[in-house]
Each structure stands twice: as structure tokens, then as C-alpha cells.
Amino acid sequence: MESRSSKDQNAEHARITPEMLKSRTGEFDLESILFLKLRGVGLQELGxxxxxxxxxRLDLSNNHITHLASLSSLKQMVALNLSCNRISSLEPLASCDNLQTLNVAGNLLCSIENLQCLKGLRRLESIRLRDPVYNLSNPLCANGSYRHAVLDTIPSLRVIDGERVTGSGSDLYQICKDIDNSLKKFIGSGAVEVSGAVKPWVEEGYWDLKPTQSAIIDETYKQFSDILLECKELSKRADETIAQAERTLNVRNDTNSYVF
Known part of the structure; x- marks a missing residue:
């Protein structure tokens, strides 16, 4: 049977308190806190x-948060990570005028209507609703064309799920997609030419990151690491595609493989 002190301790960790913030940041004045990371600490209430x-900058990822009412007063917030929680409404964020980056992958957002409240955030440029690296998503992502609907709802967006959709670089993404689709069509037809194995540009471990004592640098490293994992996943898929093309070409060039 769980003791009373243990229950009290769990309840304390489930809610943000001034004591928790002071112990984690070293700041006695809550208004002096600029960067805060409370990732995976069992939070249920924002207190x-x-x-x-x-x-x-605020990281509340990997908790059990359902309501965001307490965030409505954070007018200076630029980056917010709410991934892997139990959030079904983003309404309180409508007053976070300076918000630029929002991660809500792995929550319970069921429809595009849940994003209507963000329409007035003119500085919001990046939103993440789905994260394939960590297998996080939202019910609204089940619709294959959800990104177009998201962009129509929040015109200020330039990046959705880590992919640039408007502005400089968006054309390059589209070109890469077209090339990828073309390769899929040509595989098996003998139209793909492969010229040897592709070698990495840098040595193994070159991009490995080490933690620092700075919260903002750690958060930057985290975001960079997530992007790097996505790049590695894309590289793996590219290797598999190339290998499949090589096998197809080898079969077509082997006269013994034909059956008459």
C-alpha cells in the first residue's frame, strides 16, 4: 500500500509549483525565467x-497534460513543445502572440477545427503535428491531405512537420518529392542507372552531440538531433531504393534469368 508521503510527493510532481520552478531554474523570481524544460516529469496540471x-522557450513534452489554460498569459513565448501529452484543445494558445514554433505531435487533436484558434498568430511559422522518428501523430493526420488543410487554416506557416511548405526552400522539397515518385515508377523497368555505392560525406560520429549546461543550447541540440534522425531515416530509405534498383538491373542483365 502506497504511503501518504509517497502520494503527496507524486501529487506535487504532477503539478507545477513555485518551489519546483525555483529548484529547477535557480530563479527566485518566476518572471525572471526565460527558458524552462519539464520533459517527462509526470505533469498533469500546469499550476x-x-x-x-x-x-x-518551454518544453513540456512527454507528460500527461490535458488542459493548457495556464499558458494563455505567456505573451513572450516563442517556442513551445507539447509533444506526447493528452491535449485535445489549443484554445489558450490563441493569446500567445509571439509564438513562432509549436510541437504538438503525439496528442489528441482530431480535426483541422482544433487549429482554428491559431489562425491569428501571425508569427507562427512552424508546427509539428506528426513525428515519424518517434512514432508520434494526431488523429487529424489520418487524412493524407491534412498538411494542405493546415496551411489553409494558418497561412503564416512555412514549415509543417519539419518540411518547408512555403517560402525559400519549398520548391526544393517539391522537386525532391517529384524525383522520389519518378524513381518509384522506374524501379523494375530498367530505367534507373546506378553508379556504385554512395559513401558518407563525414566520418561516423561527426554529428554526435554532447549535453551542455545551457538550457537553450540543449534545446537547440535536441531539435537538431531530431532533424538528424529524420535525415538518417531518409538515407536508409534511399539506400534500400538503390539496392532494389541494383537488384532489378542485375536480374535484367542476367540472360540465365529468362525462362522460355
Whole structure:
């Protein structure tokens, strides 16, 4: 049977308190906190987080959060990570005028209507609703054309799920997609030419990152690491495609493989 002190301790960790914030940041004045990481600490309620009026970057990922009402007062917030929680409404974020980057992958957002409240955030440029690297998504992502609907709802967006959809670089993404689709059509037809194995540009471990004592640098490393994992996954798929093309070409060039 769980003791009373253990229950009290669990309840304390489930809710953000001034004591928790002071112990984690070293700041006695909550308005002095600029960067805060509370990832995977069992949070259920946001408590006094709304008192951190100058908070710019906040990571609340991998918790059990359902309601965001306390975030409505954070007018200075630029980057917010709410991935892997139990959120079904983003309404309180409508007043976060400076928000630029939002990660809500792995929640319970069921329809595009759940994003209507973000329409007025003119500085919001990046949103993540799906993260294939960590197998995180939202019910609304079941519709294959959801990105187009998201862009129609929030015109200020330039990046959706890590992919640039408008502005500089978006044409390159589309070209890469077209090339990928073309390769899929040509595989098996003998139209793909392969010229040897592809070698990495840098040595193994070149991009490995080490933790620092700076919260903002750690968060930047985290975001870079996520992008790097996506690149590695794309590289793996490319290797598999090339290998399949090589096998197809070898079969077609082997006269013994034909049956008459």
C-alpha cells in the first residue's frame, strides 16, 4: 500500500509549483525565467506556469497534460513543445502572440477545427503535428491531405512537420518529392542507372552531440538531433531504393534469368 508521503510527493510532481520552478531554474523570481524544460516529469496540471510572464522557450513534452489554460498569459513565448501529452484543445494558445514554433505531435487533436484558434498568430511559422522518428501523430493526420488543410487554416506557416511548405526552400522539397515518385515508377523497368555505392560525406560520429549546461543550447541540440534522425531515416530509405534498383538491373542483365 502506497504511503501518504509517497502520494503527496507524486501529487506535487504532477503539478507545477513555485518551489519546483525555483529548484529547477535557480530563479527566485518566476518572471525572471526565460527558458524552462519539464520533459517527462509526470505533469498533469500546469499550476503556476502562467506566472512566468517572460518565458520564451518551454518544453513540456512527454507528460500527461490535458488542459493548457495556464499558458494563455505567456505573451513572450516563442517556442513551445507539447509533444506526447493528452491535449485535445489549443484554445489558450490563441493569446500567445509571439509564438513562432509549436510541437504538438503525439496528442489528441482530431480535426483541422482544433487549429482554428491559431489562425491569428501571425508569427507562427512552424508546427509539428506528426513525428515519424518517434512514432508520434494526431488523429487529424489520418487524412493524407491534412498538411494542405493546415496551411489553409494558418497561412503564416512555412514549415509543417519539419518540411518547408512555403517560402525559400519549398520548391526544393517539391522537386525532391517529384524525383522520389519518378524513381518509384522506374524501379523494375530498367530505367534507373546506378553508379556504385554512395559513401558518407563525414566520418561516423561527426554529428554526435554532447549535453551542455545551457538550457537553450540543449534545446537547440535536441531539435537538431531530431532533424538528424529524420535525415538518417531518409538515407536508409534511399539506400534500400538503390539496392532494389541494383537488384532489378542485375536480374535484367542476367540472360540465365529468362525462362522460355
Amino acid at each position: 503556476c506556469i502562467g506566472e512566468c510572464l517572460n518565458l520564451e
